[in-house]
Amino acid sequence: MEPDTDDASAAENRLIRPYMVTRGRTAASHLSVEMLVVAKRQDAGDLADEARRIFNACPKPVAIAELAARIDLPLGITRVLVADLVDSNYLKTFDTAASDDADIVRRILHALEK
């Protein structure tokens, strides 16, 4: 989130702030919708509310969009919270395929033609 000065943005930030726990390094906007995330530890510790729901929903790798849908949270909020949980070591992310990765496309083709 960029620091903003105009009123409208301030209002927006007030809405988002309750969800921002640490304002960490992992920018939410870098988390693509298909990116897989998984819990890095066993228990949710003292995580509260939505953060806890997110953590509990990914014992196995799951895409961020799927996570959002399964726990019924808007995508934007899910992203911000996931970014936070990554920074605080609760979750880790996996790589997404590069769009020029021919090997990945061949694997998909192979599966489709079966």
Add this chain to the structure above:
Amino acid sequence: MSRPVSAKFVISGGFGAGKTTYVTSVSEIKPLRTEGEMTSKGIGVDDGTKVPGKTTTTVAMDFGRLTIDESLVVYLFGTPGQDRFGFMWDDLSEGALGAIVLVDTRRLDECYPALDYFEAKGIPFVMALNQFQGADEHDIEEVRYALNIDSAVPMIHCDARKTDSVRNVMVRLCHHVLSRISEQAAESKDSSGSDAEEVDSDDAVPQPAG
């Protein structure tokens, strides 16, 4: 288990062209739905200042999943029809392997925004003609001519309700994506000049017998 990787495709097309039906036919799970916010900030249009306060519109998008093997999972995202500004489209298309543009042959020109979009973003796509009941039979070449589509863009018939048909479209798309990748690799090799490393020089050397 090796580290899992995910990839995605985008399903686009005009209003009611069959996007959700398509995703349903190819997905291994009942399609999921999530809400994305579309703020005026994200849209980046200049009339944002005229809006009193900040309006946030939510758009629902549906998507499905296809597990390829133990370490690769593919997601298929349908672009939300209401999002004319394309903010959500950017989100869905960034990093996509390829796209499908579904064409409702009764309303051919509704696919233009999607065509323009993927062309501008350089995302390889195929066009799938969704033949609705009561629509005239459309010859592929007729549609290609009417919409002025380059012959390099694959165009095929499809019935979004049928898994075989939809998988066939996906296969065509994968072939198209692969040829685009090798074209681009060849182009960048050409432009990198003669000092580029010899590729696979080992293979060129005949192996001594025995």
